[in-house]
C-alpha cells in the first residue's frame with residue numbers, strides 16, 4: 001500500500017466507524033445495581049478515541065466531552081454496545097459522536113441509553129498538534145451530523161472565549177484589590 005493510501009487527504013465516515021461491547025459486572029455498578037455514570041463515560045471516551053485514531057492515524061487526546069445524555073439506566077448484567085464515528089474534522093481536531101445501547105441478556109430487549117459528543121485533538125509523540133485529513137460525509141445522516149458539528153464547534157469556541165475573558169476580568173479585579181484573592 002502506498003503512503004498516499006495510508007494517509008489520504010480525505011477519509012469517509014465509514015472508515016472511522018468503531019464499536020465496543022462490554023458486559024456490566026458488579027464492580028461497574030452502584031448500590032442499586034445501575035452502571036456508574038463515570039464508568040459509562042470511560043467506555044464512551046475509549047470508543048470515541050477508536051474512531052478518532054482511525055481518522056487521524058496518529059496519537060489523539062480528548063479535548064472535551066461536552067454533551068452527554070443519560071437517557072435511561074443500564075443494569076447489572078446488561079450488555080452495553082457503543083458505536084462511534086467522526087462527525088467532522090477541522091484542522092487538528094475532530095468531533096466524534098458516540099451512541100450507546102443496552103441489551104437485557106435474558107429478554108434480548110435493546111434500548112438506546114446514552115449519546116455523547118467528544119472532541120479529540122491529534123498530536124505527535126511530543127504533544128505537538130497534527131493536521132488531520134478532512135472528512136467526506138456521504139449519506140444524508142452523515143451530512144446532517146457534519147453540519148451540526150460545525151454549529152457545536154462555534155458554540156465551543158464562544159464558550160472558551162467567554163471563560164478566558166471571565167478569568168482575565170477576575171484576575172484584574174483581584175490585582176486591583178476589588179475582590180478577595
Ligand SMILES: CC(C)(COP(=O)(O)OP(=O)(O)OC[C@H]1O[C@@H](n2cnc3c(N)ncnc32)[C@H](O)[C@@H]1OP(=O)(O)O)[C@@H](O)C(=O)NCCC(=O)NCCS
Nearest residue numbers: 061062063064089090091092093094119121123129156160
Ligand atoms: C487539547 C489540547 C491539545 C489543545 O491544545 P491548545 O494548546 O489549547 O491548542 P489550541 O488552542 O491551538 O487548539 C488546538 C485545537 O484543539 C481544539 N480545542 C482546544 N481546546 C478545546 C476544547 N476545550 N474543546 C474542544 N476543542 C478544543 C481547538 O479548537 C483546535 O482545533 P483545530 O486545530 O481543529 O482548529 C490541550 O489543551 C491538551 O493537551 N489538553 C489535555 C488533553 C488531555 O490530557 N486529555 C485527557 C484528559 S483526562
